Amino acid sequence: MDHGEAVLSAGLKTKLTILELHQRIGHIASDAMRKLVEDKRVVGVELEDDGEEMGTCELCEFVKTMRKRVRKEREELLRGAT
Numbered sequence: 001m002d003h004g005e006a007v008l009s010a011g012l013k014t015k016l017t018i019l020e021l022h023q024r025i026g027h028i029a030s031d032a033m034r035k036l037v038e039d040k041r042v043v044g045v046e047l048e049d050d051g052e053e054m055g056t057c058e059l060c061e062f063v064k065t066m067r068k069r070v071r072k073e074r075e076e077l078l079r080g081a082t
């Protein structure tokens with residue numbers, strides 16, 4: 001039996017790792033995601049939860065870096081203005 005077809009059948013859930021789910025539902029925190037799945041707020045998804053940390057999301061890391069840079073530039077601007 002072809003496994004690929006089975007996945008498309010009704011009632012079966014997509015198995016996602018915590019990182020994949022994070023990227024799919026809008027880059028929210030891992031604790032919040034676990035809660036969403038526990039509360040059945042995310043349908044059609046089964047969390048492949050091995051109890052490990054989410055791992056590194058490249059987009060989130062990028063955003064974090066950008067925020068840090070913006071904050072630093074703003075501080076430097078403010079320092080320069082006074």
Ligand SMILES: [Zn+2]
Nearest residue numbers: 027057059060
């Ligand atoms: Zn992310």
